[in-house]
Structure formats: structure tokens, C-alpha cells
Amino acid sequence: MWLFDRFVLFRAFSLRGFLNDLPRYIFVTLWMLTNIGLFIGFFVQFETFPRYFYFRMISRQGLSFARAPAAVINFNSMLILLPVCRNLISIIRGTCFRCSRSLRKALDKNISYHKLFAWTIIFCSVIHTAAHYYNYEFIITDAASPQRFEQVPSNPLRNNPLIYLRLLENRSLVLPLDAVLLNYMTYAGITGHIMWLILFLMATSSVEVIRKSFFEIFWYTHHLFIFYFIALGIHQFQMILPFQSNVDVSDPFNCSRLPVDTTGEGCEILPTFTAARPSSYKWFVIPLAIYLVERLIRFIKSLIPVQIVHVEEHPSRTLEIRMKRRFFRQDVGQYVFVNIPSISFLEWHPFTLTSCPEDNPEFSVHIRIVGDWTEALLKKVRQKGSNVRSTIITIDGPFGTASEDVFDYEIAMLVGAGIGVTPFASILKSIYHKRKNMNLKKLSQIYFFWVCPQPQSFEWFATLLKTIEKSLQDEGCPDLIKYEIYLTRGWTAAEARNIYLHEDDIEDPITRLGAKTNYGRPKWDEIFATIAENHSKKKVGVFFCGPPILSKELHFQANKHSTNNCSFSYNKENF
Amino acid sequence: MAQSKKPNKKEEVKGKLPDILAHQCGDCTYYCCLFPPKSRVSFGIWANMQAFVAAIALFGSAILVSSFTQTDNTGLYKAGRYLKYLNIPIALFVLFCEYPRGAKKGGGRVEERFLQSYIAPIHYFFRFLTRNYFIRSIVYVILSAPSQFTLPTTMAGFMLFSSGLFYFIAAIYDECWVPPSLAWGRDSDKKSKEPEGRAVDMMEAPEEPPPRLPQTSPHRPNQDVKGSEVYMNNQ
Numbered sequence A: 001m002w003l004f005d006r007f008v009l010f011r012a013f014s015l016r017g018f019l020n021d022l023p024r025y026i027f028v029t030l031w032m033l034t035n036i037g038l039f040i041g042f043f044v045q046f047e048t049f050p051r052y053f054y055f056r057m058i059s060r061q062g063l064s065f066a067r068a069p070a071a072v073i074n075f076n077s078m079l080i081l082l083p084v085c086r087n088l089i090s091i092i093r094g095t096c097f098r099c100s101r102s103l104r105k106a107l108d109k110n111i112s113y114h115k116l117f118a119w120t121i122i123f124c125s126v127i128h129t130a131a132h133y134y135n136y137e138f139i140i141t142d143a144a145s146p147q148r149f150e151q152v153p154s155n156p157l158r159n160n161p162l163i164y165l166r167l168l169e170n171r172s173l174v175l176p177l178d179a180v181l182l183n184y185m186t187y188a189g190i191t192g193h194i195m196w197l198i199l200f201l202m203a204t205s206s207v208e209v210i211r212k213s214f215f216e217i218f219w220y221t222h223h224l225f226i227f228y229f230i231a232l233g234i235h236q237f238q239m240i241l242p243f244q245s246n247v248d249v250s251d252p253f254n255c256s257r258l259p260v261d262t263t264g265e266g267c268e269i270l271p272t273f274t275a276a277r278p279s280s281y282k283w284f285v286i287p288l289a290i291y292l293v294e295r296l297i298r299f300i301k302s303l304i305p306v307q308i309v310h311v312e313e314h315p316s317r318t319l320e321i322r323m324k325r326r327f328f329r330q331d332v333g334q335y336v337f338v339n340i341p342s343i344s345f346l347e348w349h350p351f352t353l354t355s356c357p358e359d360n361p362e363f364s365v366h367i368r369i370v371g372d373w374t375e376a377l378l379k380k381v382r383q384k385g386s387n388v389r390s391t392i393i394t395i396d397g398p399f400g401t402a403s404e405d406v407f408d409y410e411i412a413m414l415v416g417a418g419i420g421v422t423p424f425a426s427i428l429k430s431i432y433h434k435r436k437n438m439n440l441k442k443l444s445q446i447y448f449f450w451v452c453p454q455p456q457s458f459e460w461f462a463t464l465l466k467t468i469e470k471s472l473q474d475e476g477c478p479d480l481i482k483y484e485i486y487l488t489r490g491w492t493a494a495e496a497r498n499i500y501l502h503e504d505d506i507e508d509p510i511t512r513l514g515a516k517t518n519y520g521r522p523k524w525d526e527i528f529a530t531i532a533e534n535h536s537k538k539k540v541g542v543f544f545c546g547p548p549i550l551s552k553e554l555h556f557q558a559n560k561h562s563t564n565n566c567s568f569s570y571n572k573e574n575f
Numbered sequence B: 001m002a003q004s005k006k007p008n009k010k011e012e013v014k015g016k017l018p019d020i021l022a023h024q025c026g027d028c029t030y031y032c033c034l035f036p037p038k039s040r041v042s043f044g045i046w047a048n049m050q051a052f053v054a055a056i057a058l059f060g061s062a063i064l065v066s067s068f069t070q071t072d073n074t075g076l077y078k079a080g081r082y083l084k085y086l087n088i089p090i091a092l093f094v095l096f097c098e099y100p101r102g103a104k105k106g107g108g109r110v111e112e113r114f115l116q117s118y119i120a121p122i123h124y125f126f127r128f129l130t131r132n133y134f135i136r137s138i139v140y141v142i143l144s145a146p147s148q149f150t151l152p153t154t155m156a157g158f159m160l161f162s163s164g165l166f167y168f169i170a171a172i173y174d175e176c177w178v179p180p181s182l183a184w185g186r187d188s189d190k191k192s193k194e195p196e197g198r199a200v201d202m203m204e205a206p207e208e209p210p211p212r213l214p215q216t217s218p219h220r221p222n223q224d225v226k227g228s229e230v231y232m233n234n235q
Helices: A002-011 A015-020 A022-048 A050-059 A062-080 A086-095 A101-144 A162-166 A179-184 A187-205 A208-213 A215-222 A225-234 A280-302 A372-390 A404-408 A418-436 A459-474 A493-501 A524-534 A548-561 B019-024 B043-066 B080-098 B120-125 B133-143 B152-172 B229-233
Strands: A242-244 A273-275 A306-314 A318-325 A335-339 A349-352 A362-368 A394-399 A411-417 A445-452 A481-487 A517-519 A539-545 A567-572
Touching: A022 A050, A022 A062, A022 A101, A050 A062, A050 A101, A050 A242, A062 A101, A062 A225, A062 A280, A086 A101, A086 A280, A086 A394, A101 A179, A101 A187, A101 B043, A101 B152, A179 A187, A187 A208, A187 A215, A187 A225, A187 B043, A187 B152, A208 A215, A208 B043, A215 A372, A225 A280, A280 A394, A306 A372, A318 A372, A318 A459, A335 A362, A349 A362, A349 A418, A362 A372, A362 A418, A404 A418, A404 A539, A411 A418, A411 A548, A418 A445, A418 A459, A418 A539, A459 A481, A524 A548, A539 A548, A548 A567, B043 B080, B043 B133, B043 B152, B080 B133, B080 B152, B133 B152
Parallel strands: A411 A445, A411 A539, A445 A481, A481 A517, A539 A567
Antiparallel strands: A242 A273, A306 A318, A318 A362, A335 A349, A335 A394
């Protein structure tokens, strides 16, 4: 459970790690404070302001509990569109090159902000709807029993509390206070239910199980957000919330207690009412415009032709696609979105780039076949054969903060686990090329740890490692990259026999690499201790990509083995 | 060291569903050809999610409306004053039915809900009823009827209705509820001691040492970083 994760994270706390993530913590704290401030502010406004006094006498706390979360919903609906504008975020990141790296990395977590805003909207919608259900109860109570206004015997408002609601001026409809009518026959009621339905469908299809396994359900359902915003804009257009417009001449706190024909107390003028104007649209109009600009940018970028240079099918259902495009400049460790109109017109899928910047103008992605879209792609590649280069493909990107930190350290420890090994293809290739061009700056030794349950699905990476290994040997520095491979899966009896028989071979029987495959989980304690011993007075950068549980373990070990002599700084990369 | 989150008591056969279940999930009788039959999309998991959320919403709104007394004479046909109490057991029943998440159509690891492993055996016991999605969809559509008689439960009941609808779609595509782990089925005693190709969680070390000779061989590149258990065993 996530509680245990938080506890483990506490063990791995370090000041440097905290400072690294500081912009993110500041942003979330500010956002939380704004939410709480809005909630409390609007709540107090609707509880204490005189102009809502008469309506409050009917709806009691229901009014405040409905309008306060409404303000929070408005605020979050405004914010929720912004983290999804990935091109604009890239532009901000690019122009902000003087900003500190941690500030730019804060922009990498945009989807997690998006989820945060979304869950806040849902939480506040629950409170808002429940408050309105309470309102129905109170309204019907007061419509049925005017005894509440007994304290003012000759107040004409006493006998029929509905009168002052019928004193609405001009625009809004005069409505009898029937709950069913309010629920189903007003703009607010209908759009409220529509929004609830849309939020329900979007939220249930956005959970991780469905997103990871059945992406199409998530993707197509999520496009209902357009109707959500339309409904949110229309929600208040019927203007049925009345407030008193002449508070200065007829103070409700005073005058509601006095009989209507009292003179000399300043209550000769009856209260007049007007309806509250819609305000939701003012919140999200600008971000909606920004989002439209973003979609326009995406569309324009998708018109730039992409030439497929080479498509190769690797063992274990992996495809490599090498492409070229104008105006494409890649950094290490970035990702792109790929769209193939002939497979699916609307779907964009993200893939990490496995080429390095020195490969310019070519770039490549390795695609694992796991879902409907990738299956269709594989079928197309197999069918078309050499004609596959004529397939139209569009690329959006590259996105993501470049992982250039690797080159700032003297010693680098790269750990790739499972599918997280993909960005390291880009990094290792870049390291190799930089060494060739004498561009390697401070980096003098790289340790690469590859942890995976089984080598299947990553034969292409093993081949890449082998190529790099051989090239480095040929060029005379075989020790630049020292790598270790750990297979954490169990083994079958046949495999065990194979390993036993090939014990003395130069090449490992499973991965065909020079380094023998290690079986089992790496003992990080010993690994860190050995590296600390061998490299005193140096700073080691630890870079990891893979499942979060291993990330916490590495963070902890890096903190534990950091001494004055040899310090490990753990960099959590957002690949 | 970091702890594994899942209970270690019951072993799981990941990935492969045995053939007996493939047959139980029906043959190729597709009633609708909107989507290609080989699609991996399974509506069952989504419908399960919807019903789960609907049950929680129904429970909350039923509690809310049970505390209201003034609205009893309003609403559809005035029957709400009695039917509103019925929503609470309905919500709890649906919550119980929906809590265990079933296996995915194409296989693969399913993220189980917290403490699901104690409720799934009951579902497996009643598998005649819980396996079929047609039964579930009709039951949920019927159970969403009492919620329409009071205002706050209307939306929650509609969510339950929609989950019934999606279960119907899932049933058309021949999906069924299969326990994510078969440790409670009748095959549990037949499980072999050494499962072939058993996938181990990344943070769990294999229990047996690997089959290696003592480390006396001269052909050993890249040995300066000693981190593996292998080396420890052979010191």
C-alpha cells in the first residue's frame, strides 16, 4: 500500500534529493493552499455576506457547502488543461534554459499534476452534489412549513417564503421550488447530471489497470472532456441563485426581524432580488484557448513529413523504426509520440527514443508489441515488407528533460530495470560517440547494471551492448563501461543444464555477451561499497529507470554509502 | 530492504490461463461485429470499475437520503419513502460482488484489490452465478431500479445501470469472471513443486542457488565488482 511506500521513502530522505524536487513540492503546496483558501473564502462569503441572507434562510449551510467546492472545481478545471499542453511545456522548458535544472524537471511531472487536479475535481463534485441534495431537502421543508418565519408575525414574507424569491428581477425564470423540477428541468440540473456522468466515465476508465491494458477505452473516453467544459460553461446560465441587490438600503440582519410596516428603523423599502450571473466560464476560457492553440500546434507539426529510413523486427516481438524529419533535434533520454493514421487516426503513443543526438538527423524508437495498436503495426510491417517505408507516420516531440546530468559526474552508475533499460540505449550510445569525439568532459568510468526478469524482449539491447563492448575493445578502452546483467527470474531445468555446460565459455550462453550473467537480485550494499572503495575522493552519480520500489532501495543505498571520501548522488530520472 | 507488497502465502501462476478456463469462457459466438474479434479490449474490467464506484456512490447517497424525512412525499410515485432504505443493502451487495477483480482476457498480471484474496474464494464457490456476465448485467439493471425513486440516489443508480450495460457488452464478447489466481480452485493440490518458468517478482531473490561450478575458471571478464549472491555462496 502506498503508506508503506511513504515510510520507505522517509528512510531514503536526503537534503539533496529534497532540494532537487523542491520546485515540485513548492508548486503542490501553493496549489493546496490556494484550494483551501478558495474553499474557506467562498464558504465564509456565502455564510456571512448580507446579500445571501434571505436565501441562506432557506438553504442554511447547503448554499455555502455547494458554492465553496464549486470555486475549487472552477479553479482546478482551469488548471487541468495546462499540464496536457506538452508542446507549450516544451517551449517553456526550452526558453527557460537559464533556469535551474530542478525547475525544468518539475515540468516533467505534468501528467501527475493533471491527475491531481482531476481527483480534486471529483472530490469537490461529490461535496457539491451532496450539498445540493441537502438543498432540495431544505427547500422542500421550508416550502412546506413556513413556521420558521414565525418570529416576524406581520412580515408578509412570513407566510410565504417563496415571495422574496419571486421578487427576482428581469432575466431569470420564476421557478416554483419543486425539487424534481430543479433537478431535471433546469440548465444547472441537466448539465450537472451530464457532468457527473462524464466525470464518472472518465474517472473509471483512467485507473491504471485500464490505462495500461486497454488504452483505447481510456483514450476515447477521455475525449468527453469537451462536453464537460461545455456543460460547465452552461451550468449557471439559467441564473436561479437569487441574492439581494439593495443591501445598502434594507439591511437584512435588521429588517428580517421587524414587521414590515415598521417606520424609523430604515426598513421601509422592501428587499429586491437579482440573480447571480454565471461565472464558471470566466475561469477556464483562457486555458481552453491555450489548449486549442496546443492542438493546433500538434496538428501543424503532424503535417511535417517523416521519412522511415529502416524498419527491423527484433526477436521477442520488438520493432525498431528509424526515421528522419526536418526540424527535429534530439537530446539524450527524450521521448516522442507516434501516430500512424492508417492504423488509427486519433491515437498517439509515447515511445522513448533509443537513438542518440549524435545520430542526427536520424532517430529511432524500439516498440514492444503489447497492445492492439502495436499488433496492428507489426501486422502492417510484416505485410508490406520493403514497402513499409511508404507508410505515413507522424511524430510529435521530442519531449522530456534531457538527461545530461550523466556527463557532469566523473563516475556514473546507471541502473536499468525491466523496460526502464530503453532510455539507457540512448545514453550509452551518446557516451560512446562522445568518447570518440573526445567530448566526454569529466566522465571517466561508467558502471551499468541491467536488472531484468528475463532477457527476452531485450535482445536488441544485448546486441547493442555487445556492439559497444566490441567497439570499445577495438579502440583500446575496454574498461570505460563496465556492465553487469542480473536475471532475477528463476530458471528451468533445461536452462540450468545449458548454463552448467557452458560454464567456461567466453560468451554467456543466455545473452551472448562477454560478461557472465548473474542470477538473482543484485546485492546493492556490496556493489556500492566496492565502488566507494575503488573510487575515493570522487563524486558518483547514480541514475535509475525502472519500477519505483527499486528506486527507493537505490536511493537508500546511495545515501547510506555516501561518505566524505566518495559521495553518491542519486538522480531520479523521469524517463 | 524494500518489502514486497503482495502476500507470499499463495503462489500464482502468472500469464497463462489453463486450458480448462479457456473453454469455460465460451466459443466463438460473437453476436456483434462492431469490433474485430481479436481485439484485446475487455469491457469486463471497466464495467467492474464502474460498478464498484456506483456501489460506493449508492451507499453514500442512500445513507444521505435515509436521513431525509421531508422529501418522503415527493418523488416518483411517492414510493421513495420505503424504497430508499433498500438501497443500502443493494449497495453493499454490489460492492461485495464487484470487489474481486477478475483476470484479463489476454492473460497477464492483474492488480488485485486490497484483501481481495479472501473474497475471491467465495466467488469461485458460486462460480455458476459469478462467472457469467449476462447474469450480472441483468441483476444490476434490476437492482438499479429502487434508486430511481429518490433524488440523491438517482445518479448513483444510473451509474449502476451503466455498469450493467457494459457488462452486457462484455458478455457479448464472451468474457467471463475468472479468479486472478487459481490457488483456491480444485487444481491447487495438483500444483507442481517446481513450476516451469515461474516469473519471480523483481525484488524477490530465487530460493535455490544457481547451478554453477566453483569459481576457479580463468575466463572471467568483468569480475571486479562483486555483487551477486553467486559470489557470496562460493567464497
